[in-house]
Amino acid sequence: MLNIKPIESNGIRLQAKDDTVTISGSVDISNANKNLLTFFEEVHKNIQAKHMRKVFVDVTELKFINSAGIKEIVTWIMKLNDMPEKERYTIVFQCNPEISWQELTITSLVWLNQKYIKSENI
Template sequence: MNKFGLSSVITEKATVELLDIPQGVKVTFSGDIDVQNPEPIFVPFFEQIHSNVIANGVKYVELDFSKLTFLNSSGIKTLIKWITKVTPLPADQKYNFKIIANSQITWQETSLKMLSMLAPGLIEIQIQ
């Protein structure tokens, strides 16, 4: 269990888990996210993380996609909704993202780099 007491989101094809790390929290994605409408599954989880990060003064969220083999455009849209919530926050509530991508999974480098443009200065990309 993580410091926020949030359970993992587990679907037939994917798992999204929140872990504690020394710098803040880490969200790991594994499997395939290819459901037609992932919002009801993932948005509440991302909103809980977002609220807890702000309430607890966490300044660093790592998003590890290195084990996610597929993410459809609807899944990317759910991430965009989360990331764009950080930009308008007051400076004392903003937090940074580090996105970890796997260079061996073709879609990741291109699609995940695009996310860094949503919140300039708040997102770092690491391609492994």
């Protein structure tokens, strides 16, 4: 199970505990790259090391994410795509239906790997 030290900086909070990664706040140009890149690298390594088959990404409290932030999530997903089939794990994005932009943004991420990337409203 995941247990990564939370990161809180410039309006974003990143947390990975048990089987859930939580991204909340707003991801902007001033905080996107460094924080997200490092965080997702660690999450990916942890999932591999612990042989997890499924992880949830809770974005229900994510108010906004810019394209630089999306790039870092895509980088994580592409790492998953590069793994051997038997080692791959499922990422389930948990969205907030009341935050309307999430529907299209997360849908486009699902298209990067329809077998292993899922989304659900909670």
